[in-house]
Amino acid sequence: MVAGDQSDPVDVLIIGGGPGGYVAALRAAQLGRSVTLVEMKRVGGLCLNEGCIPSKQLARFAAVYASVRAFASEGMPPLSGPPDMAAFQRARVAAVDTLVGGVESLLKSAKVTVVAGEARFVGRTRVCVQTGEDSVRFFDFKDVVIATGSEPIPWAAAPFDGERVVEASRALEWDSVPGSLLVVGGDYIAVELTVAWARLGSRVTLAFRDDRLLPGFDADLSAAALRGAQQVGAEVLLGAPVSASDHERVAVSVGRRPRIDGLDLAAAGIREVKVDAQMRIDRHVFAIGDVTGGPPLAHRAMMQGRVVGDVLGGKNSAFDARAMPQVVFGEPELATVGSSEGVVGRFPLAALGRAVIEAKATSGFAKLVFDGEGGPLVGAHLAGPRATDLIAELALAVEMGATAEDLALTVHAHPTFAEAAFEAAEVALGRPIHVRPRR
Numbered sequence: 182m183v184a185g186d187q188s189d190p191v192d193v194l195i196i197g198g199g200p201g202g203y204v205a206a207l208r209a210a211q212l213g214r215s216v217t218l219v220e221m222k223r224v225g226g227l228c229l230n231e232g233c234i235p236s237k238q239l240a241r242f243a244a245v246y247a248s249v250r251a252f253a254s255e256g257m258p259p260l261s262g263p264p265d266m267a268a269f270q271r272a273r274v275a276a277v278d279t280l281v282g283g284v285e286s287l288l289k290s291a292k293v294t295v296v297a298g299e300a301r302f303v304g305r306t307r308v309c310v311q312t313g314e315d316s317v318r319f320f321d322f323k324d325v326v327i328a329t330g331s332e333p334i335p336w337a338a339a340p341f342d343g344e345r346v347v348e349a350s351r352a353l354e355w356d357s358v359p360g361s362l363l364v365v366g367g368d369y370i371a372v373e374l375t376v377a378w379a380r381l382g383s384r385v386t387l388a389f390r391d392d393r394l395l396p397g398f399d400a401d402l403s404a405a406a407l408r409g410a411q412q413v414g415a416e417v418l419l420g421a422p423v424s425a426s427d428h429e430r431v432a433v434s435v436g437r438r439p440r441i442d443g444l445d446l447a448a449a450g451i452r453e454v455k456v457d458a459q460m461r462i463d464r465h466v467f468a469i470g471d472v473t474g475g476p477p478l479a480h481r482a483m484m485q486g487r488v489v490g491d492v493l494g495g496k497n498s499a500f501d502a503r504a505m506p507q508v509v510f511g512e513p514e515l516a517t518v519g520s521s522e523g524v525v526g527r528f529p530l531a532a533l534g535r536a537v538i539e540a541k542a543t544s545g546f547a548k549l550v551f552d553g554e555g556g557p558l559v560g561a562h563l564a565g566p567r568a569t570d571l572i573a574e575l576a577l578a579v580e581m582g583a584t585a586e587d588l589a590l591t592v593h594a595h596p597t598f599a600e601a602a603f604e605a606a607e608v609a610l611g612r613p614i615h616v617r618p619r620r
Contacts, residue, residue: 188319199226201470201482202328210291212494228479231350240510243380302449331437331471352432359430366434388423399562409512458499504579508569516572519560526609535596547601557582
């Protein structure tokens with residue numbers, strides 16, 4: 182074991198190579214800082230390796246499988262058999278490897294030094310990295326960024342065993358469709374798993390302790406999530422106790438907590454992970470992403486990574502996002518940003534040509550919320566195809582303070598799902614063309 186006082190001086194040390202950490206490393210390096218990045222597994226973190234990317238690949242695979250079956254009545258050739266999950270898993274691994282390789286290449290090009298290992302503080306400006314079973318390295322830093330992410334909260338009724346009862350990310354690795362699956366939780370992860378595996382043929386039960394799914398979302402989106410899960414064949418149990426004993430597999434998504442155990446923050450004089458607008462805990466200590474609390478979103482972590490990278494590079498930057506979108510790749514796709522309180526313009530996709538001819542998504546909607554008559558957009562809530570992409574326009578509108586008039590006068594291509602945004606704005610103005618005016 183290499184020990185003692187021998188250490189390597191570093192300029193900027195970033196602990197964690199997930200979406201927040203690697204973005205911070207790249208931005209700080211762009212601005213002239215010398216950066217060392219410590220990652221215990223693979224760069225890209227949970228998002229790229231185990232969460233965001235693999236889960237969306239499963240969602241897409243399941244959606245296409247279900248679409249082929251749904252369009253059989255319109256001439257689509259019937260499927261010849263069940264989904265080949267082993268082939269899917271090979272494709273999933275290949276896609277993740279490609280993206281990880283891309284991030285590694287970016288870091289190398291930016292001359293970021295990547296150290297494989299698990300870090301802990303051993304002083305106010307010193308970190309020890311366990312690089313192997315019997316080896317450690319010490320680093321003395323000028324600035325440090327904590328970007329260690331979050332970890333799943335276990336389900337008290339049935340602890341994780343790695344096989345039958347698993348955290349949500351492990352349910353993305355199965356190479357066969359479970360005969361029966363219990364999904365415990367009501368967040369976007371639980372909803373996505375429920376829809377995907379039900380579409381692929383599993384008998385899925387979704388159980389959540391609350392009285393509605395997606396409790397942090399607009400109530401209309403929660404209702405849409407419930408209808409969608411039931412439409413794909415899942416049983417949904419809300420507000421009632423449930424047993425894991427009746428199911429072949431159990432996937433748990435009951436929340437996440439900051440991953441700080443093992444960092445020994447006290448050794449660095451850090452009492453709590455509480456950051457200011459520049460993501461600073463103390464003069465030379467920063468934190469970004471899930472470890473700071475708040476919604477565990479990769480795009481939030483990435484934006485905070487950009488901010489802290491700018492600050493490390495001497496720029497006067499701050500994290501001040503008025504609009505933080507959240508998306509669900511379920512049935513239907515759901516997306517939300519901002520408030521639910523205000524003057525509402527709601528447009529049903531049943532009146533949208535693209536929805537009728539392409540996806541039969543007549544139960545979806547666009548719901549825009551404005552701060553009073555003629556006021557700026559303060560919230561948007563979408564249910565339907567492409568909602569996860571279309572929310573970007575409305576997040577920008579919230580950030581820019583766009584009004585209903587601004588949106589209604591912006592030409593949207595036809596026939597597209599994006600038309601629902603300006604149609605909803607016209608509803609809010611009381612002059613819709615494709616639905617009856619409000620009385």
